[in-house]
Structure formats: structure tokens, C-alpha cells
Amino acid sequence: MVAEAARRTGERCGGRHVLAIQDTTVVRSEGGGGLYLHPTLAVEADEGVILGLAHAGFLSRSAGKAAGRRSKSVEDKESQRWIEGARQSAAVCAGAAKLTHIADREADIFALFARRPQGSDLLVRAAHDRALEDGGRLFAKIDALAVAGRAVLDLPAKPGRKARTAELTARFMTASIARPKNNLVEDLPTSLTLTLVDVREDSAPAGETPVHWRLITTHRVTNAAEAFAVANLYRRRWCIEQLFRTLKTKGFDIEGVLIEDEAPLCRLTMAALIAAVTIQQLVHARDGDQGPGLLRPLTDAFEPEDQPLLEAFCAKLEGKTQPQKNPHPSGSLAYGAWVCARLGGWTGYYGKPGPIVMLEGWLYFQAAKHGAALTLGETNV
Secondary structure: OHHHHHHHHHHOOOOOEEEEEEOOEEEEEEOOEEEEEEEEEEEEOOOOOEEEEEEEEEEEEOOOOOOOHHHOOHHHOOOHHHHHHHHHHHHHOOOOOEEEEEEOHHHOOHHHHHOOOOOOEEEEEOOOOOEEOOOOEHHHHHHOOOOOEEEEEEEOOEOOEOOEEEEEEEEEEEEEEEOOOOOOOOOOOOEEEEEEEEEEEOOOOOOOOOOEEEEEEOOOOOOHHHHHHHHHHHHOOHHHHHHHHHHOOOOOOHHHOOOOOHHHHHHHHHHHHHHHHHHHHHHHHOOOOOOOOOOOEHHHOOOHHHHHHHHHHHHHHOOOOHHHOOOOOOOEHHHHHHHHHHHOOOOOOOOOOOHHHHHHHHHHHHHHHHHHHHHOOOOOO
């Protein structure tokens, strides 16, 4: 399943700046252990179009993290998943004009930067105040720098935060980061020259947590505009959080599946992950035009033979008023997203259809497709 999904994703990457966004989520928790899913999502950098799944794997932990990790090579550690995710997605997205691997703090691993795939970049949120080759510390050195530039960012509302406008400052520097002293077995360079970008909100409203991103990257940054551009790339990581939301309690509820055996649970989870990627593609396509040359084709989320059934549904669902008309061209992903949204209960008048509505409509369409196939005698569908 993953190989086929990745193959299709690779076909969509040609000539684009692609972000390969990695993260880990729990599927089944068992005390300190459990079953974890680690996918890599391919996203177009400029407009945030979801191109598809680039890689995915499972991590099974019996009880907490393995003991004695400092005496193990990275291949024997759980952190190997970040290196493997970068390697696999680099192969899948080989046709991209540019490739940037993005991850949160857990991927702040010296070995990941040392072993990044050739020809691609890394962008990771800093977790460690690393030692520098000159004896200083990473965070203290950048905190001491003068502000390089300022920008205003509209922050959307989210649980625990109201929508607001944030005034941000940017600092950046290039630094030689020393190999960790506790690294006992790795054959890694003694230092790496990387860029640190610090973007922060110096005066958040009372009761609000200030925005603060410390980002380590292999991208070259020479001015404040490029520093803010790096921060904007990192903000695309939210796509994978939305994917997990659709996969779990707000969508497929994979955590609630009552399957004891790990093998069938993994197969079902992977199928649900691929379907959740499709739902997120539909959500992102709902507004139609996503920039020059970026109106995605229907085949990003549907089979070519699905188009007649989508058109039949569209003809039934369209109303007399303009808000009840499908404004998107047939054959586009936006066209299919409109149909699924309407099948999921969206009227066309209020708000925008989210992942839950889109999931309901997509499931309705899949059931109708299956019924039509049975009627026509195509029992293998």
C-alpha cells in the first residue's frame, strides 16, 4: 500500500519545491510502550498543496524507550526512523526541483544532519542548546544578536488561543555545531556548519503564549526576509497535524479499533492513513485555484473512471442559486472536493467544509461507487 501511494506521490513532485514533512503519532498506547505510526507527507512548498504520502512505517515499543541508547549506533535507536524517512522520501521525490525535509523537535539529531540525503535540505525545530565548536552555546549566541528584521503575522485561532496579529522579530546566524560528547559509537564528523533561525514574538498579549521558533536548517539564510521564509516553510508542518486529526478521533478513529493482533492492526491503520491523506487533499482543494499551474487534477484523489459518477452526483446536487453551483472545472480535484462536501452535508452557503464533512461525503461516494460496480457485475471492486 505504501509503495503504491509513494509511487503516485513521486509522479506529482516533478519540477516543484517539495516539503517532506515527518512526524510520529501513537496508534495504540500500552503503558510506556505501544504501537506508533511514522509517516512522511509530501507538500508543495509555495501553496501548501498536499501531493501525497511519501513514506510510512511503524514503531513498536514494549516499555518505554530502549535502555542504554548512548552506547548504540543510530541504526539501533528509535531515532533511525527520521533518517530512514528522509532517505525514503528523497528517493520518492527524486524528480522535485528542490526537496526540504521538515520535522519537529524530536528530530533534532546530529546524525540526521550528518546523514541528510544528498541534494536535499533539512529544517528542524531545535530541541537542544547545542555546544558550538568555539566552546559557546547555540541559544545564548543567537539571543545575543541584534534583531535582523520585523514582520507581522496573522495567527489563526486554535484550541487555547484566540486569533490575533503577532509582531515578530527575526535573528539568524551560521554556526559550527560540535558533535555531541555522549556520542560513543557513531562515525560522524566532529562538527557541522548549520544555520539557526530564531523568530519570536517579544510582546504577546497577557495570558497568551508567545510565538517562538528556533529552527536549525541547511538552507542558506543571508537576510531577514529569508529567515521569515524559512519560518513559513516550517509552518507547513501543520499539514501533518491535520492529517493525524483526520486519522484519529476526529475522523477514522483508528485509536478506537479493537484489534489485538498487531499485523492486521498495522494493515488497517495504513489503509486508513492513505485514505486520510485523500481527505486532506480534498480539504486543501476545496477553494479551487491554488496558483499558476497548481489546480490539481481529479486523479490526485480519485481513479480516472470515477469522473462520470462524480459528474452524475454533481448534476443531482447542484441547485438553482449560484452558491449551489459547482464553480470548478470537471476533471479537477476541486470539482471532486465540491461533490464530496455536498454529499457530506455542506449546503454551499455557510463556512467551508472541513475534514469531517469531507470524510462523510467521501465515504458516501465510495459506497455509491461500490454499489454501482455490483450493479454492473464488477464484483472485484
